[in-house]
Amino acid sequence: MACVNPDGSLSPSGLVLLRALDAPGAERELTERTGRPLFQVRSGLRELQSAGLVRAIPVGFELTGVGREWLSSP
Amino acid sequence: MMTTDGNGAAAPRLPRLGEPAPAFEAVTTQGTLRLEDFAGSWLVLFSHPADFTPVCTTEFAAFAKALPRFRELECELLGLSIDSVYSHIAWMRNVEEKLGVKVQFPVIADLDRQVALAYGMIMPGESRTETVRCVFVIDDRQNLRAMIYYPLTTGRNVEEILRLVKALQVADRSAVATPANWVEGEPVIVPPPLTQEAAAQRVATPDLECVDWYLCTRTL
Structure with a gap:
């Protein structure tokens, strides 16, 4: 599912994926945490990376500082 | 790689079985x-001629209903036509409203025909503007394993596509082949022996059922 809307806001799918990254995780772990198929997780991570909310790390992906701010914002 | 079509115009080479699927x-x-x-x-990966057309609507409903069965096989569905994403969205909503079936797999809006051309989905003898009813089975290593082409008039049989995926997966898992009309649970064909010695050994193997040395089956 598309995670980032054209106006830069997050779609419901984007929020689900961002919340699932509260702890770092690999793609397959994230499919389990979100209940979404692998292809959706991969395309969602790509979008969240482009938006600067997520970054790749050796064991998978983690939130950036901006991503954490998104999660903590009301 | 480019070849030429019947009119001498440049056309991408059609994909071939056993090769990497076009990215x-x-x-x-x-x-x-x-x-x-x-x-x-x-x-x-399957194409349909156009949104809001009758045969395609029945096919989409059938694919959508079968999605959980494909996912049991660790297989995803991906539709395609040369329509806009807005048309796809409207049609998906219509299918849900009129037929009560939610389409939960993605559908490519291939307006620039890049994917259709790469996969040879346009058959000018059928239509110059629409994709025919193609099915491409791509395995987990992204190799093209099977192709089916149907004309505009004839809806596909989703049960056959499920059967095909199961047969390919069984062939990979157990190094066997599947006979005509095979369905899950039925005996499978063991590869024919390649030497006289192996042929003699084959017919003497007790857990095989052999018509002759080259046609033996076993139950998985």
Whole structure:
């Protein structure tokens, strides 16, 4: 599912994926945490990376500082 | 690689079985997707001529109902036509409203025909503007394993596509082949022996059922 809307806001799918990254995780772990198929997780991570909310790390992906701010914002 | 079509115009080479499936990045009803997003899963990529057409609507409902059964096989579905994403969204909503079936797999909006051309989905003898009813089975390593082409008039049999995916997976898992009309649970064909010695050994193997040395089956 598309995670980032054209106006830069997050779609419901984007929020689900961002919340699932509260702890770092690999793609397959994230499919389990979100209940979404692998292809959706991969395309969602790509979008969240482009938006600067997520970054790749050796064991998978983690939130950036901006991503954490998104999660903590009301 | 480019070849020429019947009119001498440049056309991409058609994909071939056993080769890597042509890569793509495409706008879909679930955002921008790449072929590589499906790596590790099997994929049935299928095209339809156009949204809001009767045969395609019945096919989409059938594919949508069968999605959980494809996912049991670790296989995803991905539709395609040369329509806009807005048309796809409207049609998906209509299918849900009129037929009560929610389409939960993505559908490529291939307006620039890049994916259709790469996969040879346009058959000018059938239509110069629409894709025919193609099915491409792509395995978890992104190799093209089977292709089916149907004309505009004839809806596909989703049970056959499920059967095909199961047969390919059984062949991979157990190094066997499947006979005509095989369905899950039926005996499978063991590869024929390649030497006289192996042929003699084959007919003497107790757990095989052999018509002759070259045609032996076993139950998995």
